[in-house]
Amino acid sequence: MSRFVDRAVIHVAAGNGGNGCASVHREKFKPLGGPDGGNGGNGGDVLLVVDPNVHTLLDFHFRPHARASNGKHGQGSNRAGAVGEPLELKVPDGTVVLSKDGEVLADLVGPGTTFVAAKGGRGGLGNAALASKARKAPGFALLGEEGEAHDLVLELRSVADVGLVGFPSAGKSSLISVLSAAKPKIADYPFTTLVPNLGVVTAGETSFTMADVPGLIPGASEGKGLGLDFLRHIDRCAVLVHVVDCATYEPGRDPISDVDALEDELANYTPSLGDELAKRPRVVVLNKMDVPEAAELAELVRPDLEERGLRVFEVSTATHQGLRELTFALGELVAEHRASQPPQQPKRIVLRPAAVNDTGFTVETDPEDPDAFIVRGERPERWIAQTNFDNDEAVGYLADRLARLGVEEALAKAGAKPGSAVTIAGVTFDWEPSTPAGVAMQLGGRGTDVRLDQSARVSAAERKRARQLRRDGVPEDDADDLTDSDDLASDEGSS
Known part of the structure; x- marks a missing residue:
């Protein structure tokens, strides 16, 4: 059984450039026919490319070192060295590339998106390219440059329109299993879900993706439980759904306190995302309505939740009660979010010429x-x-x-x-x-x-x-x- 890995540290090294060649053309009756040393080839780059068929960072967990090939040295008779082959590393959609200091270098979203993780070294010029009026027969060539080498951190953040959040065993996996074709593991013990599960849901003419992420507990924003391993997967979600277990027998637990605890953890999750998460629409799903005590509790807490401006849905994954209404409501919110986004502009080539007074050193x-x-x-x-x-x-x-x-x-x-x-x-x-x-x-x-x-x-x-x-x-x-x-x-x- 394959493992799901959503964070990996990799060590990438681009290829070195080849050295230029210092050579003099020699043939019969022409002992000094002029410089003819070729240039060295450039080293290969290391590229990160989004591949829709890759869903985990497992390969980088077991093979964290990657190196591109070097450029070949130049040769006489004006023969340039071969260019090093670039090394393409395939990553899943939604991969974020960070430096070892935590600086975000790239956010790879969309099939085919490419990021140059390490630039290959340039090949050195041969003496034929260095010839000039003042130096007609150079007796030297330039050396090739070393390729870049970096230690990078890859984090996978699921690309989903709707994120299901809730305490362990609240019924998130069961909900996504009946709304989509996803088949997550379902059991009656906490933390059954250890990895995110993605499913595609269709509501009329709108299709959207839904993410079932591991259960959340108080203190998750500080790393408790699955902690940040859970929270990073809601970064891209347009709609957050609080799945609340109305049939729990744990002391001190009720739907209102569960929603408050979830909102508190979302607010404490990194200052840079706190405001963004707070502005995203919320939906509360009161689950397990097939249990009589849960239905009675839902009638008591529903007015309080609606007073906060939250849309509340009473559902049962066992009897499929309320699932149709929930599906179309989520589809409506996702369609509104997509319509509010600015149209995508084609990428433009940006030229930044050096300032007039910039000496370069x-x-x-x-x-x-x-x-x-x-x-x-x-x-x-x-x-x-x-x-x-x-x-x-x-x-x-x-x-x-x-x-x-x-x-x-x-x-x-x-x-x-x-x-x-x-x-x-x-x-x-x-x-x-x-x-x-x-x-x-x-x-x-x-x-x-x-x-x-x-x-x-x-x-x-x-x-x-x-x-x-x-x-x-x-x-x-x-x-x-x-x-x-x-x-x-x-x-x-x-x-």
């Missing part, structure tokens, strides 16, 4: 070091993630992009001095304002940048020289000494 003083600075912004942080810091030319390209964006000018206005520590996306640099935008670049070899000659990183030529010495049997320490002496000799020769 901010410069802040590091709270841990008053002489250091932190740069925040979508583009600078994305560029940091795309940069291969083992390639001097890629680092120089990053410096040019930041300078064109205006980061260096903003740092100077903020009081930064040469040598100040600047952190972007967790990477800390020693700021040297030597790469202003518009200054002609002095290009070096592929993968190098003349502005980084003072870098402490070992160059490709040095690594090649060290490998050759090791092949010749020179010990590693001696190889380092010989490499240093060769560098020193070359420096003296150039001077």
Whole structure:
């Protein structure tokens, strides 16, 4: 027997973007035919899609982790990497998506409604796409971005027009079983109904859905009993029906006190829904009229309930007394609610251009070091993630992009001095304002940048020289000494 699950915590991760390729076209008589590295493919998204054939969050209860596929890396000969396949997760109608902090991110109502739970990372550009007049043969490519990863909470809130509320064993399941084709479990003990039951009811030309939710007890708004597991399923109901057991033998129970207790719990259910629930129409159903004592009690309490403006119906699910009148009354209220709703408008594409004075980044003083600075912004942080810091030319390209964006000018206005520590996306640099935008670049070899000659990183030529010495049997320490002496000799020769 399948289980009903109306709340689940899932961990979604989108696919990473593929890295771009740094390649040079080579063929006979054309040893350097120009850059031809392809772009990396984008990572796949994680999508939540409403499927009318799904009625529970059971699958996410047992498989809470979901990850989309990564994009493939770019290749030479201008071959772009394959795009990662998106991962579609099917959810039932009425699913609410919340962050781990409780913020509502999406309310998925209607078949086909889609929400991007995690966006896939963008693929990095290959060196063919990075070529320009100033840099005709880039010796680097951009790295792919990591996909988003989130922890989300899914809550199922039943999509029903009429909600049946009442104490345990008040006869809600029996009522929905005779008004619709639903076949809920019915027994003579409390909390027989542990999961919501939905049924379709037809009243003339009006059809509506009815929800039989678990029984309510005092303190449910504070989590007692089934508590909030019950209350979340009445959020979308247009009409609330109080089902009252007029044949109960429990001491201290009577129809008036039951209605008061139910209204008190509804009023205490979350401040954001208290006013909305109070405005929704109410109907009181005095159930079990086939019992003589219940019929006598109904005659006594009916005037008091009608004085409160409540419509009262005396019914019996055993003899079907009063069910026809109740059905058409509910159909009338549902039709009035639907007519009062504004017509649905087609979705419009909303464009929000950036403000004229929006630079896209901010410069802040590091709270841990008053002489250091932190740069925040979508583009600078994305560029940091795309940069291969083992390639001097890629680092120089990053410096040019930041300078064109205006980061260096903003740092100077903020009081930064040469040598100040600047952190972007967790990477800390020693700021040297030597790469202003518009200054002609002095290009070096592929993968190098003349502005980084003072870098402490070992160059490709040095690594090649060290490998050759090791092949010749020179010990590693001696190889380092010989490499240093060769560098020193070359420096003296150039001077």
